[in-house]
Amino acid sequence: MILPFLGTGYLNAQKLSKNDAFDILTKWEGKWKNSAVFEKSVWTAERTQTRGISETNLILSNNYLEIMVYNENNTSKHIICYDQTSSQFNRWEFKSDGSNNFWTGKWNKADKSMTWNYIDFLNYGINGKIIENFNSKDIIKIKTVMKDKTGKTLLRINSTKKKI
Numbered sequence: 001m002i003l004p005f006l007g008t009g010y011l012n013a014q015k016l017s018k019n020d021a022f023d024i025l026t027k028w029e030g031k032w033k034n035s036a037v038f039e040k041s042v043w044t045a046e047r048t049q050t051r052g053i054s055e056t057n058l059i060l061s062n063n064y065l066e067i068m069v070y071n072e073n074n075t076s077k078h079i080i081c082y083d084q085t086s087s088q089f090n091r092w093e094f095k096s097d098g099s100n101n102f103w104t105g106k107w108n109k110a111d112k113s114m115t116w117n118y119i120d121f122l123n124y125g126i127n128g129k130i131i132e133n134f135n136s137k138d139i140i141k142i143k144t145v146m147k148d149k150t151g152k153t154l155l156r157i158n159s160t161k162k163k164i
Contacts, residue, residue, distance in 0.1 A: 014087045014106055021082035024089075024107050024114075025065045027134050028056045028080070034069065036159035042148075043155045054161060080105075091116055103130065118146065125149025138163040 016024070032054040038044045052071035059066045067078040076095040083090050089105035103116040112135070118128025128146040135141060144157040 015084075016082060016087070016107070018084075021089075022058075022062055025058060025062075025080065025082070027137070028065055028067060028140075029058060031055050031164045032140070032161040033164050034071070034159060034161050036071075036157050039156040039158070041153045041156050043146075053164075089114065089116075103128070126154065128155075 034050075034052045034054055036050045036052075038048045038050070040047050050071050050073075052069060054067055054069045056065060056067045058064070063081055065078075065080040067080070069076045069078065074096045076093055078094075079092045081090055082088075086104075089107065091103040091105060092100065093103070094100045102119045102121065104119060105114050105116040107114055112133065114130075114132045114134075116128075116130035116132070118126065118130075120126045120128075125148055126146060127149075128144070130142060130144045133141045140161040142157070142159045142161070144155065144159070145153065146155040147153055
């Protein structure tokens with residue numbers, strides 16, 4: 001019984017070399033024009049659209065990606081890296097209102113997409129997912145969904161980043 005389980009775990013692992021992780025991180029690098037649609041949900045009273053700019057650079061010997069996001073009403077900083085020990089990407093988000101959150105990600109080479117899963121450290125029962133599709137080197141399509149423990153949609157965002 002143990003062997004099939006270990007085999008499945010190994011297949012789902014994402015052991016990447018430092019160079020492979022670097023190649024994935026560089027997909028975000030550069031300056032981007034952002035547009036997002038926040039659909040009506042528990043956390044969004046009505047459907048709204050926002051626009052902004054992202055500036056992304058590799059930092060700390062190219063081991064981390066720093067993303068500065070400047071939107072109409074707020075600023076945020078995202079830090080992304082690949083963790084060799086856990087074989088996943090880690091994403092920290094720090095917002096100008098003082099809030100922050102943490103996500104873990106897996107790269108899908110075939111789909112050219114990154115899937116992020118929200119880590120609910122406070123055990124509120126919040127489940128979140130971000131899927132970033134890199135359809136071309138100049139466009140990133142992003143879908144974000146956050147749900148509560150009953151499955152009710154707390155937040156739904158559809159956004160696009162276009163390289164400037």
